[in-house]
Amino acid sequence: xxxxxxxxxxxxxxxxxxxxxxxxxxxxxxxxxxxxxxxxxxxxxxxxxxxxxxxxxxxxxxxxxxxxxxxxxxxxxxxxxxxxxxxxxxxxxxxxxxxxxxxxxxxxxxxxxxxxxxxxxxxxxxxxxxxxxxxxxxxxxxxxxxxxxxxxxxxxxxxxxxxxxxxxxxxxxxxxxxxxxxxxxxxxxxxxxx
Numbered sequence: 806x807x808x809x810x811x812x813x814x815x816x817x818x819x820x821x822x823x824x825x826x827x828x829x830x831x832x833x834x835x836x837x838x839x840x841x842x843x844x845x846x847x848x849x850x851x852x853x854x855x856x857x858x859x860x861x862x863x864x865x866x867x868x869x870x871x872x873x874x875x876x877x878x879x880x881x882x883x884x885x886x887x888x889x890x891x892x893x894x895x896x897x898x899x900x901x902x903x904x905x906x907x908x909x910x911x912x913x914x915x916x917x918x919x920x921x922x923x924x925x926x927x928x929x930x931x932x933x934x935x936x937x938x939x940x941x942x943x944x945x946x947x948x949x950x951x952x953x954x955x956x957x958x959x960x961x962x963x964x965x966x967x968x969x970x971x972x973x974x975x976x977x978x979x980x981x982x983x984x985x986x987x988x989x990x991x992x993x994x995x996x997x998x999x
Contacts, residue, residue: 872925894991907948912999924962
């Protein structure tokens with residue numbers, strides 16, 4: 806009877822140990838499966854981001870930090886931020902025929918010899934092309950570009966010395982992001998000198 810009882814206890818303990826071992830193995834399998842699943846999810850997300858980046862190379866326009874125009878003191882220090890307006894023309898879906906209506910904006914006061922500094926180093930990614938545009942806004946419903954000068958995107962901050970001809974005129978800096986020859990994004994900062 807003792808032998809039978811010991812045998813039953815031994816069998817019962819064996820069953821419990823086997824069950825615990827199976828639970829432990831199942832737990833390990835679940836943990837391994839979970840880890841593989843996490844790695845696969847990361848891989849799929851990376852692939853989606855890559856595909857997404859191929860279709861959409863620019864971040865959300867709202868995520869950009871706007872460029873700044875500052876009026877400099879005679880010593881070259883920033884006196885204050887100059888009045889300007891900044892906005893997108895097109896973003897991640899640009900058509901080359903998009904027409905931009907330059908808004909009539911409040912003038913910032915300057916004197917001949919003052920220096921304005923445009924700093925676009927905060928734009929990420931950096932633009933591919935930059936243009937300084939002289940705007941004729943005498944017709945408030947149809948502003949026209951008088952001139953357009955390409956500037957080097959690497960030349961930030963860019964300093965402009967105000968001359969007599971500039972006072973009373975409106976200007977804009979156009980930022981263009983390209984992927985090869987395809988325009989991916991355009992934004993413009995407008996300012997007027999008075």
